[in-house]
Amino acid sequence: MTREEGGYFHSVRLDLDKCKGCTNCIKRCPVEAIRVREGKAQIMQERCIDCGECVRVCPNHAKYVVTDGLERLQDFRYRVALPAPAFYGQFRPDVPPGGVLAALLKAGFDGVFEVAVAAEAVTLAIRAYLERGMPRTARPLISSACPAVIRLMQVRFPSLLGHIIPVETPMEIAARLAKEEKAREWGVTPREIGAFFVAPCAAKVTAAKQPEGSPVSSVDGVLSMSAMYAEVLRRLPDVDLSAELHRSSGMGIGWGSAGGEGRAVGTGTVLAVDGIHNVVTVLEEVERGTLADVDFIEAQACVGGCIGGPLAVQNPFISRVRMRRLVEEYGGRAPGAGEAEVRRRFRQGFFDMVRPIAPRPVLRLDEDVTRAIRKMDRLEKTLARLPGLDCGACGSPTCRALAEDIVREKAFETDCIFQLREHLEELAERMVQLTRIVPPALSRERAPGGGGSGDPERRD
Amino acid sequence: MAEELVLEFEVGGLDFAAVGEASGGVKRALQQVGMGASVVRRAAVCAFEVETNIVIHATRGVVRARISPERVVVEAEDEGPGIRDLELAMREGYSTAPAYIREMGFGAGMGFANMRRCSDSMEVSSEVGKGTRVRLVIEVGKP
Numbered sequence: 001m002t003r004e005e006g007g008y009f010h011s012v013r014l015d016l017d018k019c020k021g022c023t024n025c026i027k028r029c030p031v032e033a034i035r036v037r038e039g040k041a042q043i044m045q046e047r048c049i050d051c052g053e054c055v056r057v058c059p060n061h062a063k064y065v066v067t068d069g070l071e072r073l074q075d076f077r078y079r080v081a082l083p084a085p086a087f088y089g090q091f092r093p094d095v096p097p098g099g100v101l102a103a104l105l106k107a108g109f110d111g112v113f114e115v116a117v118a119a120e121a122v123t124l125a126i127r128a129y130l131e132r133g134m135p136r137t138a139r140p141l142i143s144s145a146c147p148a149v150i151r152l153m154q155v156r157f158p159s160l161l162g163h164i165i166p167v168e169t170p171m172e173i174a175a176r177l178a179k180e181e182k183a184r185e186w187g188v189t190p191r192e193i194g195a196f197f198v199a200p201c202a203a204k205v206t207a208a209k210q211p212e213g214s215p216v217s218s219v220d221g222v223l224s225m226s227a228m229y230a231e232v233l234r235r236l237p238d239v240d241l242s243a244e245l246h247r248s249s250g251m252g253i254g255w256g257s258a259g260g261e262g263r264a265v266g267t268g269t270v271l272a273v274d275g276i277h278n279v280v281t282v283l284e285e286v287e288r289g290t291l292a293d294v295d296f297i298e299a300q301a302c303v304g305g306c307i308g309g310p311l312a313v314q315n316p317f318i319s320r321v322r323m324r325r326l327v328e329e330y331g332g333r334a335p336g337a338g339e340a341e342v343r344r345r346f347r348q349g350f351f352d353m354v355r356p357i358a359p360r361p362v363l364r365l366d367e368d369v370t371r372a373i374r375k376m377d378r379l380e381k382t383l384a385r386l387p388g389l390d391c392g393a394c395g396s397p398t399c400r401a402l403a404e405d406i407v408r409e410k411a412f413e414t415d416c417i418f419q420l421r422e423h424l425e426e427l428a429e430r431m432v433q434l435t436r437i438v439p440p441a442l443s444r445e446r447a448p449g450g451g452g453s454g455d456p457e458r459r460d
Numbered sequence: 461m462a463e464e465l466v467l468e469f470e471v472g473g474l475d476f477a478a479v480g481e482a483s484g485g486v487k488r489a490l491q492q493v494g495m496g497a498s499v500v501r502r503a504a505v506c507a508f509e510v511e512t513n514i515v516i517h518a519t520r521g522v523v524r525a526r527i528s529p530e531r532v533v534v535e536a537e538d539e540g541p542g543i544r545d546l547e548l549a550m551r552e553g554y555s556t557a558p559a560y561i562r563e564m565g566f567g568a569g570m571g572f573a574n575m576r577r578c579s580d581s582m583e584v585s586s587e588v589g590k591g592t593r594v595r596l597v598i599e600v601g602k603p
């Protein structure tokens with residue numbers, strides 16, 4: 001998988017054969033990136049934020065997430081698995097994290113490194129960042145952990161990008177730490193090690209293939225959590241469930257479900273919001289400046305957090321209970337990441353995002369403001385003629401979106417069935433009128449209903 | 461002005477459910493027009509404040525955005541009680557909003573302060589028993 005030619009890499013794809021053009025997906029997309037044209041959905045590549053809403057909502061399973069297959073493991077001499085904290089919550093209560101890790105080892109990995117441990121390091125780094133930067137930076141600060149939220153902000157909330165905490169995500173930090181640690185342990189170079197993230201979602205795949213805060217990601221492959229769930233299940237009978245492989249504490253495991261990150265960071269007023277549409281409403285408030293009393297926002301695109309990711313298997317409400325129990329069980333442990341060490345490396349910039357997250361102004365109608373204003377004017381006038389029912393029958397999510405598509409020359413006003421009906425009505429009337437027209441060569445008597453002047457009725 | 465786009469939103473008094481529609485509309489339009497993030501944000505805040513003012517204090521009103529490449533003007537006109545003491549009303553933290561509205565988190569008396577902070581010029585005129593007009597200008601060139 002590489003970046004698509006000149007475009008933006010997307011992990012959310014469409015299976016044209018399965019798509020029935022039912023328009024279920026167009027309504028759920030938070031950035032109005034889907035249209036149905038000629039009976040099939042289309043994802044507007046430049047807009048999509050890979051949140052996976054459409055994957056979840058499609059009744060025909062036509063939307064899917066591309067991940068790497070296990071055969072990618074062959075590309076590396078040594079491989080390490082990086083399970084997302086939410087992965088632990090997928091299994092029955094009698095399967096401890098250590099057992100999950102042991103099973104992963106049997107599935108073709110030479111080592112495991114828990115993303116939960118990296119999440120602990122990131123927690124400590126965020127605390128260090130907050131202590132340092134709090135008074136000067138924009139408030140409230142927004143977590144960088146959910147890549148779908150970051151991409152949402154690039155498209156819809158560019159003015160808030162400066163609020164994002166420029167600390168790298170647990171996934172990224174896990175890959176870096178894992179390579180360092182295993183290279184030392186195995187006496188090999190980090191380049192020989194492939195780091196494979198076990199992902200709950202499409203957005204993480206995109207973040208690994210096309211990172212925002214750093215030019216390249218240390219993650220070499222992204223495996224689907226649901227695929228790895230099956231791999232682990234298959235091997236569980238053969239593993240020692242009490243294997244001493246698990247290091248993370250409740251602090252890091254908690255990151256796997258909504259609210260956990262905020263609880264871990266634990267300083268100041270924390271607002272935790274989950275579900276992409278809820279995130280939109282909270283970010284709108286931030287934009288209005290009404291949340292100045294909040295210090296830190298943990299925002300996750302999926303309902304329930306990563307346990308609700310589109311690649312998760314378990315019902316998120318059930319895994320939430322499971323996650324909560326794990327957090328309690330390992331809550332008393334010292335974090336797997338050492339505080340002094342994290343602080344030292346934080347000062348050295350190990351956790352920093354090295355480049356600012358840039359806006360993606362894909363919503364604008366034209367590069368040129370004057371022309372865009374003119375188009376906006378046309379858009380409003382077009383919209384005024386549409387029925388305002390937002391029925392979606394035209395294949396655009398709302399009447400406004402159709403008006404926008406018309407202005408962008410991607411649709412016609414007659415794509416609206418109501419507009420079409422009106423046009424047909426006019427056309428029918430016109431046809432009736434046309435039938436009354438008598439060709440000049442015919443006699444006056446034969447003209448149906450024709451009277452008065454000899455001239456045929458001509459209207460236009 | 462040739463290149464001016466005028467958007468108009470009707471706002472009903474006490475229609476709290478609809479709060480955010482006008483400002484949301486203004487924001488979306490400005491993003492689509494390609495205004496910079498700061499202009500979008502400032503105009504959205506201005507629109508939101510005039511919009512909530514109408515909802516809280518007036519019987520009905522209209523929020524208008526005049527968009528041109530050089531500036532965004534946010535205007536509001538309402539029918540309502542008007543403002544008795546403009547100077548007092550502009551003071552930060554001063555509000556005549558009744559308790560039940562404050563409980564909803566509105567009417568904290570920051571409206572005019574926010575408008576002033578986010579606009580390059582602000583004009584308010586009011587007639588007691590008739591209504592209030594607000595005009596806020598956001599210059600595109602300025603940060």
Ligand code: SF4
Pocket residue numbers: 012028029030031032033034043047048049050051052053054055
């Ligand atoms: S992944 Fe999200 S943003 Fe992309 S098309 Fe689907 S719903 Fe829209």
Ligand code: SF4
Pocket residue numbers: 051145146147148149200201202203204300301302305306307308309310
């Ligand atoms: S909440 Fe978690 S699973 Fe969902 S998109 Fe964000 S990072 Fe992925």
